[in-house]
Amino acid sequence: MPSVALPPVRRRALALTGIALALCPRGAEAGALSVAPLSVELGAGRRIAALEVANRGAAAVAVQIRAFAWSQAGEEDRLAPTSDLLVSPTIARLGPSEEQVVRVALRRPPGAEERTYRLLLDELPDAAEAARRRAQIQVALRFSLPVLVRGTAPASPALSWR
Secondary structure, X not given: OOOOOOOXXXXXXXXXXXXXXXXXXXXXXXXXXXXXXXXXXXXXXXXXXXXXXEXXXXXXXXXXXXXXXXXXXXXXXXXXXXXXXXXXXXXEEEOOOOEEEEEEEEOOOOOOOOXXXXXXXXXXXXXHHHHHOOOOOOOOOEEEEEEEEXXXXXXXXXXXXX
C-alpha cells in the first residue's frame, strides 16, 4: 500500500488527537450526538432543507447551530458569519434518545454563482456536569456540515493541459 504524505497541519492535528486520547482517564465519556444528512444542497428548486440531530446517549445535551459563509485559502478553511441562511432552532436541548429536526432555509434567491456555507453544530457544556467531573477531561463535539447553494448559471468548463 503506498504511503500518503499528510500536510503539516493534518499531521499536527493527528498528533494532538493522539496525545489527548492517551491522557484521557478510563472513565471519560464522549458525547453521543448524531446528525443526518452530513451535507445540505440548496438551489432554485429547493430553498429549504431539514437535518435530524439525535442524542443517542443517556444524558441530556444542548446543541448550538450556527451558519457561516465558507471559503478556502490553500489548506485553510475560512468561516465568516452570514445572514444568507436561516437556521431554526439555533439552540436545542435533547434528552436521552431524543431527536430534533433542524430546518435550514435560504434567505435570498440563489445567484448565478455557486455559494458555499458551513453549519457548525456545537455541543454546549453542562456547567453542573463539568463541576462534578473536575478531574476528568470533558470533550464537546462539533460537527461541521457543508452547505452548497447551486448557482443558476450553467457551469463553463475551465480545461487546461500541457
